[in-house]
Amino acid sequence: MSITIDSLTIDDPVLLAPMSGISDRPFRQLVRRFGVGLVYSEMIASQAMVRETQRSMKMATDCADEQPMAVQLAGADPAVMAEAARLNQDRGAAIIDINFGCPVKKIVNKAAGSAIMRDEGLAGSILEAVVKAVSIPVTVKMRTGWDEQNRNAPRLARIAEESGIRLVTVHGRTRCQMYSGAADWRFVRTIKESCTLPVIVNGDIESVDDARTSLDQSGADGVMIGRGACGRPWFPNQVMAFLRRGTRLADPPPAVIRDTVLEHYDAMLEHYGHHSGRLIARKHLAWYGRGLRDAARFRAAVHRLDDPVAVRALIFEHFDAPPALEAA
Numbered sequence: 001m002s003i004t005i006d007s008l009t010i011d012d013p014v015l016l017a018p019m020s021g022i023s024d025r026p027f028r029q030l031v032r033r034f035g036v037g038l039v040y041s042e043m044i045a046s047q048a049m050v051r052e053t054q055r056s057m058k059m060a061t062d063c064a065d066e067q068p069m070a071v072q073l074a075g076a077d078p079a080v081m082a083e084a085a086r087l088n089q090d091r092g093a094a095i096i097d098i099n100f101g102c103p104v105k106k107i108v109n110k111a112a113g114s115a116i117m118r119d120e121g122l123a124g125s126i127l128e129a130v131v132k133a134v135s136i137p138v139t140v141k142m143r144t145g146w147d148e149q150n151r152n153a154p155r156l157a158r159i160a161e162e163s164g165i166r167l168v169t170v171h172g173r174t175r176c177q178m179y180s181g182a183a184d185w186r187f188v189r190t191i192k193e194s195c196t197l198p199v200i201v202n203g204d205i206e207s208v209d210d211a212r213t214s215l216d217q218s219g220a221d222g223v224m225i226g227r228g229a230c231g232r233p234w235f236p237n238q239v240m241a242f243l244r245r246g247t248r249l250a251d252p253p254p255a256v257i258r259d260t261v262l263e264h265y266d267a268m269l270e271h272y273g274h275h276s277g278r279l280i281a282r283k284h285l286a287w288y289g290r291g292l293r294d295a296a297r298f299r300a301a302v303h304r305l306d307d308p309v310a311v312r313a314l315i316f317e318h319f320d321a322p323p324a325l326e327a328a
Contacts, residue, residue: 001243003198003221005137005166008068008094012037012240013222014211015169015200016229018072018097018141020104021280026267028066030260031229035237037222039069043099045112046075046084068094070139074102076111078125082133089134096134098126098165100142100156103175114143114175123156127163139167141202141224144187147176151187154194161195169200169224172214188218200224208242215243231287233260258319261288262312269308278308285315292318 003013016023016031018040028039071093075081085096100123102113109115116123131138140160145151157168170191172183183203192199201220205211206228214223223243229235234252241247252260264284269277282302289298298318305311 001222003167005095005139005198008137010037010222012244013198013200014236014240014243015222015224016040016236017202017224017226018043018070018099019226019230020102021283022230024268024271024280025066026264026271027233027284028069029267030233030264031236032066034234035240037236037240038095039066040097041069041071043072043074043102043107044084044088046073046081047077050080050083050087067092070095070097072097072099072141073130074099074107074112075126076116076122078122078129081126082129085130085133085138089136093136095136096130096138097169098130098138098140100140101169101171101175103143103178108175114146117142117152117156117175118146118150120152120156120159124159124163127160127165131164137166138164139169140165141169141171143171143173143175144184144191145174147174150174153187153191157191157195157197157199161197165197167198167200168195169202170220172201172203172218183214185214185217188214188220192219192221198222202226205239208239208248211239211243231284231290233264254319257288258315261285261315261319264288265308265311265315274308278306278311281311285311289318294318 003010014037016036016039020043023042032039071088073081073084099113100116107113142153142156144153153170160168170188172185172188185201188201198221200222201214201218202224205214205223205225211223225236238249241249265281268281272280285302286299289295292298301314
């Protein structure tokens, strides 16, 4: 079930989604170590990338030591998007991914993200400009449409193919759904049938059975995992094993989970600095704690403690002993 995009072959097309505030370098490195087909950067605003703001440059980092890695860009100006794509190609990106799917208001209000799905002419101009700007493959991620009355992803997939795009990822919701309701994997099949490009299905893939069902219903060529990997950086590898061999890999043993949480926490402090790192780490620690018997107490303590030494001690306390985890 491999996918070949120009010279890049993804043997197991199980991809880590570009999640803002989540798919940063520390998280990508953990997921990659457990096993994943391809990782994506956080969504990067193209205008900020071109201006080289500190935040956007940290989100991009240097891609060379994370090869292969896809960098996702958002924006509404074809020329600026093209320049941001060139910058990221120079930094070592293997793929440039264009965001036509972000539903967040602050992005949509700038006429970017999923808002571009309402302007197919602009969408085509952005796709063509970015493809012409770089020599590496360009892909696009979109939703099924703006709302239920305007599910135009099949048309946009055809426009993408005509523009030279090499792969399409579809989150099975409209923009107006945000993250409510259920992802419509069956509708993704209409996108698959509308073009000859590889199509990746995304949305609500929380288990290995979800992954199998999403592929069966959509006819897609691979899956992209987002929130299902939060607090479970080993989950994409479990999906790969199941899709390849039908093997249901168990979660790592408690000691491995504990060491993973500690490593992730320390990596965030190093990446962001102690002040920002401990604040950003809170949501990740809460996700890791979902399987604990006393998850609520753990989350409360995580949000109360500021001292990294105390947080590490808390992690040891809650993750060290096997009885601390809920029985499967």
